[in-house]
Amino acid sequence: MSFTQCVVNETLRVANIISGVFRRAITDVTIKGYTIPKGWKVFASLRGVHMDHHHFKDARVFNPWRWQNCSGATNVINMFNPFGGGPRLTQFSWEATEQDKLVFFPTTRTQKRYPITIQRLKQGVAE
16 A cells, blocks of 8 residues: 555645645744744745655656655655645644544534544654
8 A cells, every 4th residue: 555655645746735824923034034024924835845846856747656765855754745734743643532423414524523632752753
């Protein structure tokens, strides 16, 4: 199933339904000479990063093989954020708190909103 994960990653990279995420500056932030004032909102374009040829070789080509040995990206951890989570997600693990079931009307969802317990991993490594 490892190649299936490569196909999933590549699909999320080129056809992600989330085009980007908004973030609000909690302090004044200076990036490459530009200042983003406290309180301003910034739109981080995930599609823009995923389709940038500086980060992904032949970025506009659907190529699931690029994910084998991470050869298609310069730094996958920092450049591949299909849902805007980024590297901070690697510092936690989760498990279901209780059993839940799927409800299919009017859309597919879980009945109890799938309650989970989150735990910080020791130094970012799975226990």
